[in-house]
Amino acid sequence: MEHWSDEQLLAEARRSEAAFEVLMRRHLPRVHLLAHHLVGRGAANDVVQEVLMSVHRGLRSFRGDAQFSTWLHRVTLNACYKALWARPSLPLDDTPDLVASSDPVHVGEIADLRARLAWAFAQLPADQREAVALRELSSLEYQEIAQVLGVELGTVKSRISRGRQALRKLLIKEGVTP
Structure with a gap:
């Protein structure tokens, strides 16, 4: 089964x-x-559990109008919204995952960079944050993102472009060279 298609x-x-x-x-x-x-490490596991249950419940009714991965990303976004609605002050990044390093300075630099990235990402408007996350974190194609978000292809391109520009400006302002 491991080699089967979706x-x-x-x-x-x-x-x-x-x-x-x-x-x-x-x-x-x-x-x-x-x-x-989208919701931070602390809430991510809860969101994943919600996604698993939702997908399992909805599997029989999934018609296949879109690719499974497109539907799954939509379910994931909905679960993220639910988590954010339940706790609007949810931290984006509780404590950063650190790579194994024996150099405490390097570990500290990585932690600082991740914190700044998390902060900048959290500053984006939700529509831009979604589009950038689906592109950069989930590696979806623009057309797939349009399907997940239910918007036109041009809207996706615009949101990603504006989101990237905003991230760049925020990171430069914070002293991070993107």
């Missing part, structure tokens, strides 16, 4: 928990990364 796994996952697990294992790293950057 479509094959999706068809089988409606009958088999094993296929569902393979399908979700394939996509969960990107789901978790997106959730982490």
Whole structure:
């Protein structure tokens, strides 16, 4: 099953928990990364659990009008909104993951950079943050992002462009060279 396409796994996952697990294992790293950057590490695990339950419940009714990954990203965004609505003061990044390093200065620099990036990302308007996250963190194509967000392709391009420009300005203002 590991080598099956998403479509094959999706068809089988409606009958088999094993296929569902393979399908979700394939996509969960990107789901978790997106959730982490939209709601913070502390809430990301809860969002991922919500996504798993929602996808499992909605699997039989998924018509396949869009790609599975497109639908999954929409479910993830909805779960992120739900988490943010429940706790509007949710921190974007609780404590940064640090790479293994024996150099405390290097670890401190990475922590500082991640904190500044998290802060800048949190400053973006929600529509730009979504579009940039789907492109840069989930590596979706522009057309896929348009489907996930339910907007025109030009709108996606504009949001990503404006979001990147805003991030660049915020990071320069904070003394980070993007």
